[in-house]
Amino acid sequence: MQVSFVLLFLAAIGTLAFVFARHRAIASVDGDARRLHSLPTYYGLNGLIVSLVPALALLIGWMLLQPLFLERAIRGDLSRAALREGTTMSLVVSDVRRVADGLESGLLAQDFTASDFAEATPAEVGAMLMQGGTALGAPLTQPVLDAAKDYRATSRTLRWIMGIAVLAVAVIGAAIAIHRSEGTFRARNVVEKGVLALLMASASIAILTTLGIVMSMLFETANFFSQYPFTRFFFNATWQPSFSGRGGASELGILPLLWGTLYISFIALIVAVPIGLFSAIYLSEYAGRAFRSVAKPAIEILAGIPTIVYGLFALITVGPLLRDAIASPLGLGNSASSVMTAGLVMGIMLIPFVSSLSDDIINAVPQAMRDGSLGLGATKSETIRQVIVPAALPGIVGAILLAASRAIGETMIVVLGAGAAARLDLNPFEAMTTVTVKIVSQLTGDTDFNSPETLVAFALGLTLFVITLGLNVLALFIVRKYREQYE
């Protein structure tokens, strides 16, 4: 049974449960809704929740577990004999799955019928699948075809069982809810708990996803460090990956990349922090309402520009300009892509992050602070320097650290603005590169997911994650610790 049909039936059962539960509740008090414990709608919602939630939970659980179960079944089916030289069990299993899926979609598209392939030879089935758009890595063999047919049959049976089980659960739930819908039943409280559970589930999904990302990175990173020594990754000053085709050992030191990342981020912050902060102060303290209502969205537009567009700006305009105006005359280099280019453009990108947040924070400083200072005969800028900025400082630091984590994670501007050469250098007009760029370049192209050259991307990613996480934690800590409690 198709999942969409199951969902359709579920919706119908839910609706019926809602209507009947509500109706029964009203009927139980002879139509006088005032005598119900809860509003009639709550009885209906209770019916909806009790019928659908367990059924949906079962559906999701089943769909997550079924592939795992099927895979185990295939592995049991396929004897060692089915394995040819040069393949692995997991490759064969994925072949089986692909053939089964191809048969299924071919049947759906009516390219052939079930009787067509029941008696066909592997070669004929392979041709049929090719027609349907399913490409196979190796010629189809009899054991694989048998396993695929088996897989398809089992999968269909399991789907049917699943559909029936889910619908049964829904019907039972609906029956219970309808049966309980009487005047004294506290439907409102049950619905309240349902709402709470929904909110908690949403919150935990976000957290669990983060956890999942970290875990997957951790496993791959551990895999990398089993192939490449820990110390050479962190303390080697050369980055020279050699892909297996070219032979030779790779030098995978993170230092040049980390240096590039921090150097570019540093320049970006040097640009973004003063400009962002000053514009925030101007907007919140000096600008008139009319100007502010135009200027604030205008600055925030900067945050909406895709970073690739910034990258183009760096590549076409800023890079050559810096080279011709500063780097070449001063003899500092002839490269259009440079740390300075990427840093400047990234700084422009970060201005709205700093200014928008700082502006909100400065606005949150109570008017009483300003009045108090002005009432003592301080000028506006004295008030800002000595009272408002110190009061807003924790928030401003938080904004800056947030901008810093943005800068560290930025990729596109760096690719186009600073180039891809891993280098440890102080000259800001030299091309350098960052961790993020190298993650991309290690993972694009024809890659073998088991070599240190590829796996290093996960170690790089985890390092980056730890750095930005550290910055965010620091920002949170500072904000919490030094925040003034205004009533």
Next chain:
Amino acid sequence: MNDMRHMERAVRVDTTKIAARDVQVFYGDTHAIKNVSVDIPDKTVTAFIGPSGCGKSTFLRCLNRMNDTISTARVEGHIEIDGEDIYDRRVDPVQLRAKVGMVFQKPNPFPKSIYDNVAYGPRIHGLARDRADLDGIVEKALRRAALWEEVKDRLSAAGTGLSGGQQQRLCIARAVATSPEILLMDEPCSALDPIATDQVENLIHELRENYSVVIVTHSMSQASRVSQKTAYFHLGELVEYGETGQIFTNPQDMRTENYITGRIG
């Protein structure tokens, strides 16, 4: 006790500190203060009373040009302090506010240490020759605000960590530290409990020896306790102004009498 205060009220003070003539204040299109003329004497506590929204705080804020910080506010008429028009173009409102200190309704200490809160004004105006001099100014201001004994051992603690009454006295110390000639107080006790209110009221009593104090209050008992002169505002107009004893015992205007006896407001 009341008799004693009535006797104090009998002390005649003739020098006029603030003279206001035909003052009008507009907030955008709203006419908030209409034709107010008043002479406020030196070394006296003058109370402004009246129902909410009657313009007493607005008028108070005219006296140190705090209304300048509100872009929609417009002030017309003459206000003179010691015979000088404070709305004259040559007067720097920033200098004026050093001379006319202000204490606000809610205690608003800066997020700095107690010491730095009090030293804020003197530092801005360059009143201290050196660190020792500044220490002296801070101590004097805190003593005058009756806070010194409570905070002398923790001058470097945050001003925001004090209790509400202490915070308000800190704000008074802060205002006193710039040695103003006039102290404006905008409902200084409305956020305080009775004990803290009593402390602040005693303080106002002592401040009278050196300053001309103008206090806006919602509490008529407070006005009768601390002030020698009382002005009753109603809907932006100054209805009645005179000796506090006379206003509270023998008001001339029907509206004043209604307010004082609790029939309106």
